Amino acid sequence: MTTIQEERTGEDLRSLAERAGRDLEDASALEILRWAVDTFGEKFCVTSSMEDAVVAHLASRVAGDSRVAVVFLDTGYHFPETIGTRDAVEAVMDVDVITLTPRQTVAEQDAEYGPKLHDRDPDLCCALRKVKPLEEGLTAYDAWATGLRRDESPTRANTPVVGWDEKRQKVKISPIARWTQDDVDAYVAEHGVLTNPLLTDGYASVGCAPCTRRVLEGEDARAGRWAGRSKTECGLHG
Numbered sequence: 001m002t003t004i005q006e007e008r009t010g011e012d013l014r015s016l017a018e019r020a021g022r023d024l025e026d027a028s029a030l031e032i033l034r035w036a037v038d039t040f041g042e043k044f045c046v047t048s049s050m051e052d053a054v055v056a057h058l059a060s061r062v063a064g065d066s067r068v069a070v071v072f073l074d075t076g077y078h079f080p081e082t083i084g085t086r087d088a089v090e091a092v093m094d095v096d097v098i099t100l101t102p103r104q105t106v107a108e109q110d111a112e113y114g115p116k117l118h119d120r121d122p123d124l125c126c127a128l129r130k131v132k133p134l135e136e137g138l139t140a141y142d143a144w145a146t147g148l149r150r151d152e153s154p155t156r157a158n159t160p161v162v163g164w165d166e167k168r169q170k171v172k173i174s175p176i177a178r179w180t181q182d183d184v185d186a187y188v189a190e191h192g193v194l195t196n197p198l199l200t201d202g203y204a205s206v207g208c209a210p211c212t213r214r215v216l217e218g219e220d221a222r223a224g225r226w227a228g229r230s231k232t233e234c235g236l237h238g
Helices: 010-023 029-043 054-062 080-092 106-113 122-137 181-191
Strands: 044-047 068-073 095-100 143-145 162-165 170-173
Touching: 010 029, 010 162, 010 170, 029 044, 029 054, 029 143, 029 170, 044 054, 054 068, 054 095, 054 181, 068 122, 080 095, 095 122, 106 122
Parallel strands: 044 068, 044 143, 068 095, 143 170
Antiparallel strands: 162 170
């Protein structure tokens, strides 16, 4: 990956994102990621929940001799299968896995806010264990890639392939935004990409264990997250 020396202002990055969002709307995922690597170099990373390693695998294919940074948030509440997927990705893929952790352990958070904050105030729990650590972890980067897809839920239907993350003042890239679940499955099968074992055990979207359940037939992929609540996002993407 080429090291980028140029320092871009927030306005520079915003203009870049808006232009790329238009120009790359019909581009392939590999083309979008190649643009990201060429444009941002070491100031580009992939974020992964370790539901699967599709975007990390795609990015590794365009990174040349360098290794893309793959940022993972270890909230302290993950399923063992998720941590296992993280470890497997780190062991077998040509990427650098960077694990971020909250400032407080689960025990420390329980001591300050009371046990099971995720049940009483899931928004605050997500803010403390996901949103804040990611904001701190992304400070070294100008652009980050996600695995968001438009078909996952109504709240993600308008996800741009390249957009502007106003809150973080960074370019946000969703190279598989236009993919369907069938596209993901086909890519995984063709390339033998690592996936979280929970995806074959009734889970369509994998988050923290206390706030994730299996989905029922006919439900959208996000229905198993914060089931029974109006909450549909953790705050990382909106």
